[in-house]
Amino acid sequence: MPPLRPRQQQILDFIRAYRADHSYMPSVREIQAGCTISSTSVVDYNVRILEREGYLRRSPDISRGIELVGDEPEPAVELISVPIIGAIAAGSPMPVPEAAQWAAEDVETVSLPPELTPRQAENLYALRVKGYSMIDALIDDGDIVVLRPTADPRDGDMVAAWLKLEEEATLKRFYREGDRIRLQPANVQMEPIVVPAENVAVYGKVVAVIRRLE
Amino acid sequence: MPPLRPRQQQILDFIRAYRADHSYMPSVREIQAGCTISSTSVVDYNVRILEREGYLRRSPDISRGIELVGDEPEPAVELISVPIIGAIAAGSPMPVPEAAQWAAEDVETVSLPPELTPRQAENLYALRVKGYSMIDALIDDGDIVVLRPTADPRDGDMVAAWLKLEEEATLKRFYREGDRIRLQPANVQMEPIVVPAENVAVYGKVVAVIRRLE
DNA sequence: ATGGAGTTGGAACGTCTGTTCGCCAGCAGC
DNA sequence: GCTGCTGGCGAACAGACGTTCCAACTCCAT
Known part of the structure; x- marks a missing residue:
C-alpha cells in the first residue's frame, strides 16, 4: 500500500475517531466538517481513494455506509x-x-x-x-x-x-x-x-x- | 426491565444480527424489511419503546443513528x-x-x-x-x-x-x-x-x- | 357493548446524504 | 504554448431516511 496523502490520512483518522465516539459511521458531510474541507466532493474523492487502497469499504447509496477494514476489536477471545x-x-x-x-x-x-x-x-x-x-x-x-x-x-x-x-x-x-x-x-x-x-x-x-x- | 414484546425482541435481534454483518447500523426501512413489518411507523414506534426501556440509543434525524447499549465478551477453557x-x-x-x-x-x-x-x-x-x-x-x-x-x-x-x-x-x-x-x-x-x-x-x-x- | 390503551398500516413530508458534473488551480513533460 | 494529471471547489440532483399524522385494528377491563 502506497503511503497516504495528508488529506486521506486526516480523513481516515477522523473516521477512526468518530467510530470511537459513536457506533454508527460518519456521513460525508460530517467528515467534511470534521476535516474542514469545503466540499463534499473532495471527501468523496479521497474516500474513494481510501477504498481503492483497501483502507475501508463503502456500500453505495447507503447513508453512513462506510466500513473500516481491519476494524476487528477482537480482544483475543480464547475459546x-x-x-x-x-x-x-x-x-x-x-x-x-x-x-x-x-x-x-x-x-x-x-x-x-x-x-x-x-x-x-x-x-x-x-x-x-x-x-x-x-x-x-x-x-x-x-x-x-x-x-x-x-x-x-x-x-x-x-x-x-x-x-x-x-x-x-x-x-x-x-x-x-x-x-x-x-x-x-x-x-x-x-x-x-x-x-x-x-x-x-x-x-x-x-x-x-x-x-x-x- | 420489563420483558419485551415479541415485536420488540424481533427488532432487537435483527439489529444485533445486522450489526454482526456490517459495521454500520440498519435503517428504519431495513428493519422493516428484515422483520417483515408493513410500515416504517411501526418500526419507529417499537424502536422508541426499546429506547425508552434502555436497550438502545437513538440520535434524532441521523440516518442509521441507532446505538446498542452494552456489549460483552466471553470466558475460556483449555485447548x-x-x-x-x-x-x-x-x-x-x-x-x-x-x-x-x-x-x-x-x-x-x-x-x-x-x-x-x-x-x-x-x-x-x-x-x-x-x-x-x-x-x-x-x-x-x-x-x-x-x-x-x-x-x-x-x-x-x-x-x-x-x-x-x-x-x-x-x-x-x-x-x-x-x-x-x-x-x-x-x-x-x-x-x-x-x-x-x-x-x-x-x-x-x-x-x-x-x-x-x- | 363500550371505551381506552396498545399496536399496526399506509402515506406523505422534509431533511439527510451519497453522487455527479462542470470548472478551476497547480504542475510536470513535451 | 499545449496536454494530461492530481487535487480542490461549489452546486445541484436523486434517492435514502427519519418523522409525523391519521385511521383502523386488537385486546381487555369496565
Whole structure:
C-alpha cells in the first residue's frame, strides 16, 4: 500500500475517531466538517481513494455506509462455547435460535478455537447435521455447523435456508437475483436452484463446519 | 426491565444480527424489511419503546443513528495446538510429518477445542487442503484436516493416502480387500477406487476436519 | 357493548446524504 | 504554448431516511 496523502490520512483518522465516539459511521458531510474541507466532493474523492487502497469499504447509496477494514476489536477471545441447539435435516423444521434456550444447562455445546471464531462472535449457535441431504454443501452426516444469525445475507454467503413450500432445510451459497434467490451448492459439480425470495427464510450464516472422525 | 414484546425482541435481534454483518447500523426501512413489518411507523414506534426501556440509543434525524447499549465478551477453557505443516493437493507430494518441523516457530498452528480432541492426541498435525480434488471426501478448498500418524489403519478409517503410481494425494475411507485396498469416497454418491496395496502409502488418519467460512 | 390503551398500516413530508458534473488551480513533460 | 494529471471547489440532483399524522385494528377491563 502506497503511503497516504495528508488529506486521506486526516480523513481516515477522523473516521477512526468518530467510530470511537459513536457506533454508527460518519456521513460525508460530517467528515467534511470534521476535516474542514469545503466540499463534499473532495471527501468523496479521497474516500474513494481510501477504498481503492483497501483502507475501508463503502456500500453505495447507503447513508453512513462506510466500513473500516481491519476494524476487528477482537480482544483475543480464547475459546468460546457455542450451544448445539438442535439438528438440521431436509424435511424437518429448523430449530430457531432463541436466547431462552441458551440459558438451559442441558444443551450440548461445542467450543470454537480462535482460528474458527468469526469477528463477530455474538449469538452463535450450532446444529448437528442429520442425514446426507447437505452433501452438496460438502457437509456430512454428523457434522456440526456453526451459525450466526444474519440480518441480510450477502451474495456468496453460505446460509442455512428454509424453503417454505418444499418444507426443506438446506445449506447453500446465497445469491440475490432481483426478486428471486439463487441457492448454489458448494459442490461445483452440482446445479443451483432458483426460488422466489418469499419462499426462502434465512436462519443464519454458516461460519464454520466441524467434522470429527474418530 | 420489563420483558419485551415479541415485536420488540424481533427488532432487537435483527439489529444485533445486522450489526454482526456490517459495521454500520440498519435503517428504519431495513428493519422493516428484515422483520417483515408493513410500515416504517411501526418500526419507529417499537424502536422508541426499546429506547425508552434502555436497550438502545437513538440520535434524532441521523440516518442509521441507532446505538446498542452494552456489549460483552466471553470466558475460556483449555485447548491444544496443532501445527499446520503444509498443504495437501492432488499431484503434489504430501508433506511428511517430522518432529523436527514442529519445533519451528514460524509454522502456523490451529487450536483444537476439547470436543475435537481425539483420545490419542499425540503427534497430531494438520494440512491445508488446496484445490477441489478432495471434494469426493466432502472436503473443500481451504479446509484444514487434522491427522494422526497411523501404522496400520483400520477398515473404515478416513486416511490421507498417497497413490504412488498416480502421484496423487487423496483423502478416502480405507478398506483392506485381500492384497488390494479399496478407497471409498465419503460422498456416498461417488464410486470407490481399488488399487494394489503396494501402490498406497498411508500417511495418517484424519481425526477432524475444520472449515472456516467467514 | 363500550371505551381506552396498545399496536399496526399506509402515506406523505422534509431533511439527510451519497453522487455527479462542470470548472478551476497547480504542475510536470513535451 | 499545449496536454494530461492530481487535487480542490461549489452546486445541484436523486434517492435514502427519519418523522409525523391519521385511521383502523386488537385486546381487555369496565
